[in-house]
Amino acid sequence: MKTPKRLLPLVEDGLVDEVIRPLMSGKEADVFIVRCGSKIRCAKIYKDALKRSFKKAAQYTEGRKVRNSRRARAMEKGSKFGRKQQEDTWQNAEVDALYRLARAGVRVPEPYGCFDGVLLMELVTDENGDVAPRLNEVSMSAEQAREDHALMMHYVMRMLCAGLVHGDLSEFNVLVDENGPVIIDLPQAVDAAANNNARSMLDRDVKNMSDYYGQFAPELRDTRYADEMWALYEEGELDPDRELTGQFAADTHTADVDGVMLEIKAALAEEEKRRQRLREAEDDD
Numbered sequence: 001m002k003t004p005k006r007l008l009p010l011v012e013d014g015l016v017d018e019v020i021r022p023l024m025s026g027k028e029a030d031v032f033i034v035r036c037g038s039k040i041r042c043a044k045i046y047k048d049a050l051k052r053s054f055k056k057a058a059q060y061t062e063g064r065k066v067r068n069s070r071r072a073r074a075m076e077k078g079s080k081f082g083r084k085q086q087e088d089t090w091q092n093a094e095v096d097a098l099y100r101l102a103r104a105g106v107r108v109p110e111p112y113g114c115f116d117g118v119l120l121m122e123l124v125t126d127e128n129g130d131v132a133p134r135l136n137e138v139s140m141s142a143e144q145a146r147e148d149h150a151l152m153m154h155y156v157m158r159m160l161c162a163g164l165v166h167g168d169l170s171e172f173n174v175l176v177d178e179n180g181p182v183i184i185d186l187p188q189a190v191d192a193a194a195n196n197n198a199r200s201m202l203d204r205d206v207k208n209m210s211d212y213y214g215q216f217a218p219e220l221r222d223t224r225y226a227d228e229m230w231a232l233y234e235e236g237e238l239d240p241d242r243e244l245t246g247q248f249a250a251d252t253h254t255a256d257v258d259g260v261m262l263e264i265k266a267a268l269a270e271e272e273k274r275r276q277r278l279r280e281a282e283d284d285d
Contacts, residue, residue, distance in 0.1 A: 004032065006045045010115055016043065023131065028187060033123060033131075041112065044119040046091045046187070091117055094187040097164060104162040105240060106155045107182045127178040135181065135212065136171035145216035152181055152209050153225045153244055156202070160233055161240045164189045165198045169205035171212040192233070202226050224248040 003011055003019050010016040018035040023042055025031075030045045091114055098111040098121065110122040124132040140148070152174070159166060166173070166189055173185040192198045206226035214221035223246035231248065232238040 004030075004045065006116075006118055007032065007034070007043060010043070010118060010120070013115075015115060015120065019043075026185075028185075034120075036112075036120070040123055041120055042109075042123045044094075044121065046117045046119070091119070091187065093189060094185075095119060097186040097189040100162050100164065101159060101183070101186075104158045106158050106162075107180070108186070109182065109184060124175045124177055124182050124184075126176075132175040132177040132182065134172055135174040135176055138176050140216050142217040145213040145220065148176075148181055149209065149213035149217070149220050152213075153206070153246070155181070155183060156206060156209070156225070157229050157238065157242065157244060158240050159189075160192055160202065160229055161238055163192050165192050165195075165202045166205050167197075167201040170208040199230055202230060 001019055001021060007016060007019055011019070016034045016036055020033040020035060020040070023031040023033050028047055030047070032043045032045070034041055034043045095111050095114045098108050101108045102110065109124055112120040112122075114120075126132045156166070156169070166183065166186065168185065168188050169183070173183065175182040175184055190198050190201060192202075195201075203226045206229075210220050210223055210225070225244060225246050227248035227250070228244055228246065229238060232242065
């Protein structure tokens with residue numbers, strides 16, 4: 001096939017030897033199957049912001065840090081240079097997330113680098129060597145659904161331990177190979193500590209997974225993994241090998257508002273007494 005314009009530099013630099021065929025076109029990127037030497041991989045070409053249809057991108061980029069102060073100022077001003085930096089930050093976020101999650105023990109495609117807005121990464125295949133199907137194309141027994149759901153919850157937990165929330169996790173962003181689910185599409189991954197939307201995104205990610213697997217094992221829809229994970233995360237007790245239960249008992253203890261108000265009033269009264277003593281001391285002088 002004719003080499004897409006965005007892939008020409010990679011071909012010229014010897015990073016890609018052949019573009020085999022298109023794989024898919026999505027809301028933020030086009031993906032092609034390519035040959036790199038003897039290896040078959042995929043090349044993800046990110047669309048620029050004007051063509052990208054990813055909704056509410058600002059919610060996902062909140063909390064992302066830019067070390068270079070000049071770049072940060074340019075991004076805030078929205079200059080041409082700043083928009084270019086925003087694009088680079090968006091694209092590099094997926095590469096960074098892939099490396100971080102692989103180290104954390106989460107199954108993601110292996111990345112091979114991002115070059116001028118093109119991410120080279122592993123092509124996930126099934127046992128026959130064909131492109132692995134997405135989760136939404138897969139049906140399963142109740143037993144398999146329970147097993148894969150538990151594994152996905154473990155991956156989501158490990159993502160949170162690594163400080164990330166996928167933010168757009170669904171049956172359309174998970175591939176299934178002979179070893180189980182593989183999480184894909186991570187340019188919108190959010191910083192769990194710095195993004196105010198992280199908790200609601202975690203809730204949605206977990207609900208999407210539980211609803212899908214719940215088609216085959218209905219009881220999974222009643223689990224409360226997101227609540228359990230987030231509570232442990234906030235308490236500093238979440239670790240990668242934690243055994244989750246999917247159960248969560250909300251704290252029903254009612255706050256003692258009257259007691260708190262009395263303490264505040266007592267503190268204010270004590271502060272007023274201190275100031276009065278200072279005024280009296282100044283008058284004596």
